[in-house]
Amino acid sequence: MMDFDELLDPEAWPYMKDPDDPLGHVWSSKFLEVFIEEAESTKGLNPRKTREPLATAKQMVPTVREILLRLDPELAKFRVGGWTGWDAAIDAAHEGIGRMRAKYEVEARMGPSLPTAGPEQWHPTVLGASRGLLNDGHFNQAVSDAAEQVVQTVRSRTGRTDLSSGTDVWRQAFSSQPAKPDSPRLRWPGNPADSNVRSMNEGLLHLAQGLQLTVRNAAAHPVTQLSRQGALERLAALSLLANLVERCDLVVADFAQGEVSQ
Template sequence: MRDAVEKFAATIHMIEQHEGSESEIGDALEELMTRAPLVETILESLEELPYKPDPSSWGGHPGQAYLGYRPYCMRAYGKLRDRQLIASIQSPGPSLSATRLHPWVWDSAGSLWNDGHHRQAVSAAAGVISAQTQALLGRDDVADQELMKEAVSLNEPTEGAARLRVAASMASRSGRALQQGALNLAQGVFGYIRNPATHETGEWDEQEALEKLATLSVLARMIEGGRGCSGPARHG
C-alpha cells in the first residue's frame, strides 16, 4: 500500500512539473486513471479521501481529475510508514499504580515520593524491606545486601542463621533453581537499587525511580510469601 500511494504521488508531481515529453505526460495521466481505484481504496481506509472527482466531467484529459490527490497521498504515505509509532501513541500500554505496590514499599515511600524526593523514597522502601526481613527471620546481625545473601542462601539454616525459602522443596532441581533465582534477585536489588539510592546525592528521574519501586515491590512480595526456616539448636 505504501509503495502504491508513493508512486501515485510521484506520478502527479512528474505531471505537474512537466518532467517529461508530451507523450510521457500522456502516459503518466493514463497511469493515474489505471491506478486511481486502488489508491482511492487505500486513501479511504486511512480516512484521507475528502472527495472523489468525476473524470468524465473534466475538460482536459480525464487523468487530470486526480492531480489534487497528491497531498492526501503524502499524508497516507506518512501514516503507513509510521503506523506502528502512531498505534503506540493512540493506544498506550497499561499504567503502573504506585499506590498498589506492596505496602512495605509504598507505605514507606509515599510521603517522600509525593514531595518529589524520588531517590530517597526508593531508599526508604529498601530499608523497610531489610527491616521486615530481619524481623521475619529474627536476624539483627546483618542487614541490607549481606542480609539478602544470608537469608535467601541455598545453604541449610544453622543456629542463629535462619533462611528464607521461596521454593516449596529444595530437593528438586527446579526448587533449587527457584531459590537461586530468588537469591540473585534479592542481592541484585540491594546492590543495584538500594545502594545507589542510599549513597547518591542527586535526584532521580521519576519514571526510572518508579520502575525501581516496582522492582522492590516484587522483592517484598517474594519475601513476604516465603517461609522462614530455622536451624537446629545446639544442646550443651
C-alpha cells in the same frame, strides 16, 4: 451543583460507587468543579460575601491537591492566598478536569490503554515507605527508604538484627547452606529437590543482592538525582521483591529433623 459536604458523603450520590468508574474520575471532576466555583467566589470585593466561599475553598484545597497529585505532581504545586494564588489553583483544577475528560474521550474512541502496575498495586511495605516522599519529589530518599524497609522486614523475620549490612541480610537469608540455630533461612515453598524451587531460591538470592547494590545503595549515595520515572521503576522492582519474599517459608534448624519450615 453539589456543595462540599455532599461531595464528601458517599451516600449522597451514586458516582462514589460507580463500578464503571473505579478510579473515581467522575467524582474527582465534580469535586474540582465545585472547588473552582468556590474559588471564583472569593474574588468579590465585599469581604462579607466572600468569607464563606473562601473558608470552603480553603477546606477543599487538601483534597484538590491529592486529586491533582494522582494526575501530575506539578499540578499540585499551586499556592493559595491573594488573587494570583487562587488563579493558579483554579487553572490547575481546570487542567485536571481536562485531563480526566480527555482520558475518557480517548478510551471511548480508541479503547482502554494497556493495564499498568501503578503505585496503588505495590506491596504495602514499599508503598507505605515511599508514598509521602514520592509525592513531595524526594525521589532518591523514597527509593532508599523503601529498600531499607524491605530489608528490615527480612531482618526482623529472620531475627538477624546482628547484621547491619542489607547485603549481608540477603546473603544469609537466602544462603544455600542449611539453617543454623542462629541463622534461619528463607526458602521458596515446594520440594527443595525440584529444579524450579532451586532456581527460585538461587534467583531470589541474586535478585535481592542485586537490588540492594544497584537500587538501594545507588539511591542512598547518589551521584545524580533520580527522576520521578526512575524512582517509579526502582520502587516497582522493590515491590516485586517484597511480594516474592513474603511468599517464602521461614526455615529454622531442628536437631531432630534438620530443617523445619515455620
